[in-house]
Amino acid sequence: MQPLQVKYYNWSGSKEAYGKSPHLRKLTYFIACSVDGFIADVHGDATAMYAYVDEEFLDFLKTDHPETMPTHGRRALGLDDLENKRFDTVIQGRASYDVALKEGVTSPYAHLRQYVASRTLGESPSPDVEIIADGLLDKVRELKAEDGGLDIYLCGGSRVAGELFDEIDELVIKTYPIVYGTGMPMFGAAFDVARFSFGGVRSFGNGAVVRTYGRER
Numbered sequence: 350m351q352p353l354q355v356k357y358y359n360w361s362g363s364k365e366a367y368g369k370s371p372h373l374r375k376l377t378y379f380i381a382c383s384v385d386g387f388i389a390d391v392h393g394d395a396t397a398m399y400a401y402v403d404e405e406f407l408d409f410l411k412t413d414h415p416e417t418m419p420t421h422g423r424r425a426l427g428l429d430d431l432e433n434k435r436f437d438t439v440i441q442g443r444a445s446y447d448v449a450l451k452e453g454v455t456s457p458y459a460h461l462r463q464y465v466a467s468r469t470l471g472e473s474p475s476p477d478v479e480i481i482a483d484g485l486l487d488k489v490r491e492l493k494a495e496d497g498g499l500d501i502y503l504c505g506g507s508r509v510a511g512e513l514f515d516e517i518d519e520l521v522i523k524t525y526p527i528v529y530g531t532g533m534p535m536f537g538a539a540f541d542v543a544r545f546s547f548g549g550v551r552s553f554g555n556g557a558v559v560r561t562y563g564r565e566r
């Protein structure tokens with residue numbers, strides 16, 4: 350019997366793929382998850398998943414999604430000059446931004462236009478980062494409606510992804526072979542059942558799997 354292992358199956362990382370009105374920039378939730386669907390443990394710690402970014406996985410990120418690697422991580426790897434391929438804008442919640450702030454990094458995605466949703470931060474810690482205190486949904490719709498450019502990377506976390514659920518056009522889910530049991534779900538909000546179509550899957554030697562889904566509208 351053939352082993353049930355698909356290396357590349359209908360992998361589609363292209364901007365034109367699906368799930369998008371031709372006039373709108375896509376909002377893509379690109380997220381690392383455990384097998385049981387958590388993006389971090391109950392304390393918001395996602396570091397257990399970092400170990401799966403091995404040489405093969407890093408090659409995939411470098412080739413297909415270089416802009417999703419934080420600037421300081423790219424610099425440490427000598428990858429400062431990678432060109433943006435899928436995204437030119439990033440949106441994250443304040444708690445996700447805090448992960449970088451705690452490391453003393455105020456501009457974690459300097460190669461992208463950066464937005465952080467926060468009602469408490471007030472002044473931005475970096476001129477590169479725009480704080481969205483009010484009208485998050487309207488701002489996201491405005492960004493999606495901009496002419497041209499690349500798509501929008503929704504970095505997380507759970508709460509902001511839940512709030513923006515209706516605007517999400519695409520999911521790119523990096524699933525690592527770990528189980529948290531409990532923790533932060535992919536979406537920290539309740540909403541109606543929504544349908545997505547399968548766009549492709551890619552598997553890695555270390556057991557990681559990356560699946561892409563386009564929103565059915």
Ligand SMILES: NC(=O)c1ccc[n+]([C@@H]2O[C@H](COP(=O)([O-])OP(=O)(O)OC[C@H]3O[C@@H](n4cnc5c(N)ncnc54)[C@H](OP(=O)(O)O)[C@@H]3O)[C@@H](O)[C@H]2O)c1
Binds near residue numbers: 388446468483537
């Ligand atoms: N696995 C992964 O790939 C991945 C990726 C990213 C993050 N994470 C994890 O996710 C965790 C954080 O997730 P989280 O769900 O706790 O928080 P989050 O979504 O990152 O941020 C929540 C915060 O965003 C702000 N916010 C939310 N809705 C808003 C709105 N409508 N208008 C303005 N501001 C709004 C609020 O900030 P204020 O309280 O300042 O108002 C809120 O406390 C991190 O610990 C990180 O480890 C994992």
